[in-house]
Amino acid sequence: MFDFSIVTNWFDQLLRVTLGLGNFWTVLIECVIIGVLILTAYAVIAIVLIFMERKVCAYFQCRLGPMRVGPWGIFQVFADVIKMLIKEIFTVDKADKMLYYLAPMLVIIASVGTFSFLPWNNGAQILDFNVGIFLVTAISSIGVLGVFFAGWGSNNKYSVVSAMRGAVQLISYEMSLGLCLVTAVTLTGTMQVSGIVEAQTGPWNWLIIKGHIPALIAFLVFLISGNAEANRGPFDMAEAESELVAGYHTEYSGMGFGFYYLAEYLNLFVIAGIATAVFLGGWAPLNIGVEGFDTVMNYIPGIVWFFGKTFAVVWLLMWIRWTFPRLRIDQILKLEWKYLMPLSLLNLVIMTVCVALGWYLK
16 A cells, blocks of 8 residues: 655655755745645535535435536536625624634634544545544534534524524534544554554454444444534534524625535535544455455555545435434434433443453454
C-alpha cells in the first residue's frame, strides 16, 4: 500500500533545500497549501453530496430529480451555489448582531475541523494526533453553540424553539456517539485515528468483523447517533418546516444560510468517514486470507477504499432519511436516553471485559 508520507517528506525537502526557504516560511507555505486543499475538498465533496442527495431522493420517490441544467442535471448544484453567493445578506432588526454573525462561523469551523481528521490514505492524514478521537468529539461539539446562537440571536420565537430542540438533541446523542468511539478505542488500544485504521489491516481485521457482536452494535448505534448529530431525517426536528418555518436558520440569507447548508452535508460525510475509519478499516483493503484475492485487493489504492466505503455509508444514511418519517422531540430523546445510551454503556462494559480477559487479540 502506497504511503503518502513519502510525498509530504519530498515536498518538505523541496521547500527547504531546493528553494532555500527557512523553517518559518516552509511551515507557513505548507499550512497555506494544506488549508487550501482542505477547503477545496470540502467544497467539491459538498457539491457531490448535494447532487447525490437529490438523485437518491428522486429514486426513492419514483421520479428523476434535477434534469434540466446540464446533462442529467449535473450543473444544477453549481447554479444554486451562484444564486446563493449573489443573494443579499441582511441583518434582522433587534437581533443580537454578534451572536447572529458568529453562529454560522462556529458551525462551519466545527465541520471543517472534524473533516480535517479523516484518514484519506496511509500517510495522507491532515490532523493525526495521539488523542485524535478525543479531539474529534471536542471540535464537533462547537457546532452545538452555532445552532443555539443562531436561534437565540435571530430575535425569532420559532428560531429559539428550534435552537433549543437542536441543542438538546445534539448534546444528548453526543453521549452515545462518544461511547461507541470509546468501545473502538478499547478494542484497538489507541485513540489515534491512523492507529485505529492500522489495527484493522490484515485478513478479517475490520473492526465490525474482529470485534464480533459488540463492535457491530457499536457501529449501528454510531450510525443512528451520527444521523442525529448531523440533524438528518428522521432526526431533523430542529428544521421541522411544517411548524418552525425553516428552524434555527430561518432568519439567515445568502451564505449565512449557505454555511448551515454546507455543514449539514459535510457532517453527513464526516460521520460516514469516521464510521469507515473506526469500524470498516478506513483505507485498509478487504483481506480474507486468500493470497491471490488479497493481492488483487492490495493493488486498489487506499483512497479508493476509503471513498468507496464512505459513500456506501452515506448512501445508507440517505436511504434511512427518505424512508422513515420525522420523529417527535419526545421520541427522539426517549430513543437516546432510554435505549441507545444504556445499550452503549452495556456494550462498552462487555467489550472492556472481553479485552481484559484476552478474548480479543489486538
